[in-house]
Every structure is written in C-alpha cells, then in structure tokens.
Amino acid sequence: MSDPAAPSAQQPASLVRPDGPWTHRDVAANGARFHIAELGDGPLVMFLHGFPQFWWTWRHQLEALADAG
Incomplete structure (x- = not known):
C-alpha cells in the first residue's frame, strides 16, 4: 500500500x-x-472544521493569530 501523504506526479493541481x-x-x-x-x-492552535466546510473557513483566523504571535 502506498503512503497517502506522499506527493504524486499524477495528482492534479x-x-x-x-x-x-x-x-x-x-x-x-x-x-x-x-x-x-x-x-x-x-504555540500550536488547531482549528477543526465540519463537513461540508474545509480549511478555507479559517483563513482569516489563521492570519490574525499568526500576526498576534
């Protein structure tokens, strides 16, 4: 079985x-x-989204927390 996290040349953009x-x-x-x-x-902060959302839901919070340190 291949590693699902391994990059693949066949994966589309x-x-x-x-x-x-x-x-x-x-x-x-x-x-x-x-x-x-x-x-x-x-410090690590982890955001978890629900279905059907995806990581883009947290884009503004990612930037604000990174700017705050």
Whole structure:
C-alpha cells in the first residue's frame, strides 16, 4: 500500500489549496491522509472544521493569530 501523504506526479493541481501566506502539508495517520494549512510560529492552535466546510473557513483566523504571535 502506498503512503497517502506522499506527493504524486499524477495528482492534479488542487483548487482547495490556493497560494497564500500559509503552507500546505499532508499528514498520514492510521491509514488516513489529513490536509494541514499552517502559518506562523508560536504555540500550536488547531482549528477543526465540519463537513461540508474545509480549511478555507479559517483563513482569516489563521492570519490574525499568526500576526498576534
């Protein structure tokens, strides 16, 4: 079985990962792949969204918290 978080040349460009001040990462855990958008340094703050929303829901909060340190 291949690693679901490994980059693939066959993956199309994603519309849900627009460029911005954040960094996109994929994390594999227990056979599932999770997308992470991260920004800033400092204590970890994790936002969890519900279905059918996605990470874009938290874009303004990501920037505000990163600016606040």
